Amino acid sequence: MQLEEDHLGPHLNGKHVRPESLMMSYGYNPEWSEMAVKAPIYQTSTFVFKSAEEGKAFFELAYGLREKNAEEQLGLIYSRLNNPDLEILENRLRFWDAAEEAAVFASGMAAISTTLLALLKPGDVILHSEPIYGGSDYYIKNILPKFGIQSIGFNACATPEQIAQQLEESGVADKLAMVYVETPANPTNHLVDIEECVALARKHSTADKKVVVAVDNTFLGPVFSHPLKHGADLVLYSATKYIGGHSDLIAGACAGSSELMKQVKGMRTFAGSMASPWTGWMLMRSLETLKIRMEAQARGAETVANYLKQHPKVEKIYYLGDLQDNPRQQAIYQKQCTAAGSMISFDLKGGEKEAFKFLNSLRLIKLAVSLGGTESLAEHPASMTHSDISPADRAKMGIGEGMVRISVGVEHPDDIISDIEQALAKVAVAVEA
Numbered sequence: 156m157q158l159e160e161d162h163l164g165p166h167l168n169g170k171h172v173r174p175e176s177l178m179m180s181y182g183y184n185p186e187w188s189e190m191a192v193k194a195p196i197y198q199t200s201t202f203v204f205k206s207a208e209e210g211k212a213f214f215e216l217a218y219g220l221r222e223k224n225a226e227e228q229l230g231l232i233y234s235r236l237n238n239p240d241l242e243i244l245e246n247r248l249r250f251w252d253a254a255e256e257a258a259v260f261a262s263g264m265a266a267i268s269t270t271l272l273a274l275l276k277p278g279d280v281i282l283h284s285e286p287i288y289g290g291s292d293y294y295i296k297n298i299l300p301k302f303g304i305q306s307i308g309f310n311a312c313a314t315p316e317q318i319a320q321q322l323e324e325s326g327v328a329d330k331l332a333m334v335y336v337e338t339p340a341n342p343t344n345h346l347v348d349i350e351e352c353v354a355l356a357r358k359h360s361t362a363d364k365k366v367v368v369a370v371d372n373t374f375l376g377p378v379f380s381h382p383l384k385h386g387a388d389l390v391l392y393s394a395t396k397y398i399g400g401h402s403d404l405i406a407g408a409c410a411g412s413s414e415l416m417k418q419v420k421g422m423r424t425f426a427g428s429m430a431s432p433w434t435g436w437m438l439m440r441s442l443e444t445l446k447i448r449m450e451a452q453a454r455g456a457e458t459v460a461n462y463l464k465q466h467p468k469v470e471k472i473y474y475l476g477d478l479q480d481n482p483r484q485q486a487i488y489q490k491q492c493t494a495a496g497s498m499i500s501f502d503l504k505g506g507e508k509e510a511f512k513f514l515n516s517l518r519l520i521k522l523a524v525s526l527g528g529t530e531s532l533a534e535h536p537a538s539m540t541h542s543d544i545s546p547a548d549r550a551k552m553g554i555g556e557g558m559v560r561i562s563v564g565v566e567h568p569d570d571i572i573s574d575i576e577q578a579l580a581k582v583a584v585a586v587e588a
Contacts, residue, residue: 165177174446178439181243182246194243197238198432198433199238201233217236240439245257245258247439248398251377251381255413255416258429259429260407261434262406263288263394263396265426265428270391273419274367275333279303280332281333282307282309283309285308285310286345286544286553288341289541307325311340318351334368335370336349336368338371339498341374341536342473342541347487353368353385356368367388367415368389370390377445378494385491392409394438396528398441399441400528402530404437449494453495456497456498456499456568458572459499463575468503469502470502471502474495475488499560500558502559506557520561521533524539527562530566532562533560533562536554537555
């Protein structure tokens with residue numbers, strides 16, 4: 156028996172069903188697959204049409220040759236266009252952000268690059284926060300210019316007035332087509348006020364051109380932050396991270412209005428950047444435990460952060476649960492976030508040599524890039540994830556040579572601290588008495 160639905164989603168006994176409950180079975184009918192309680196992997200490249208007329212009708216909808224009738228659904232054609240595993244997954248994923256539609260991609264960078272290419276054209280300007288993930292930074296600054304798209308970066312801690320002034324002084328404010336932000340920022344955890352970015356975008360929109368606001372919500376989402384609720388048009392994820400959550404798949408996602416997602420999905424079809432059926436099935440498995448994993452990781456991170464904050468060899472900590480000395484960041488956090496998440500960065504006294512010594516001494520925590528998995532991971536942003544950014548730009552962004560980034564997993568926090576403690580003991584830093 157299917158749940159009843161309205162424009163806000165499924166409801167039961169007069170109450171809307173929460174996302175974590177919908178992750179178990181929404182969008183799948185056991186009758187499709189010999190009454191299997193879980194959807195199978197639809198490992199096929201193509202799908203059989205019942206008739207030539209049906210095939211024609213499906214292609215007309217897929218390629219936008221006509222509008223869909225009220226009760227008509229796009230049928231299955233070919234797994235580059237659609238696949239049952241991806242459709243079920245996308246129907247579930249959109250509920251976390253209360254989005255009209257979602258799309259899943261072969262990687263986080265596939266989601267970002269496909270979305271930007273779908274919505275930007277030669278002559279456009281993209282205004283973006285800094286820092287952002289190193290791959291995103293490189294794509295915006297080095298790949299988009301090849302398509303005639305100019306970028307302007309603003310510091311994540313800049314005020315709305317400073318951002319507006321920077322845009323006006325660029326001389327190309329009239330060409331603004333997208334505001335792209337990553338909040339919290341990777342790896343500094345700096346927050347960007349989404350509503351302020353939306354206000355700026357609306358100011359520069361016209362009757363003929365809407366300036367789109369896209370938010371990379373990988374660090375907190377989709378459980379602890381919901382950018383669409385603050386006016387953003389699109390939300391993006393490296394689904395490899397918390398959504399996948401087990402360091403065993405690569406995927407990306409984008410969610411937003413049907414109008415924008417139609418363009419994004421259209422570009423995905425011809426770029427071939429969709430995820431595979433196997434990845435879709437794996438992500439469906441992961442969504443079932445997404446909330447409890449992220450909550451456990453956030454609890455552990457709070458304990459670890461409290462330890463690091465007091466350690467004499469730690470110069471500075473970057474953690475969303477420790478913003479009391481920064482009223483503006485604290486205000487943004489209280490408005491946009493429901494928890495501090497499980498990402499912690501900190502500056503070790505000394506620099507790269509001491510950071511490397513610390514990382515090389517870890518035993519329980521794994522020295523690897525990526526984040527959001529069940530295991531704790533640590534890396535050195537300046538020489539790893541953000542190494543393609545110039546040293547001068549890294550310095551402006553607050554990414555120092557002594558910075559270490561830790562993604563707290565689901566291990567017992569006391570064990571994580573024990574590992575950090577023994578690794579810090581091997582770091583030879585002069586500490587004042």
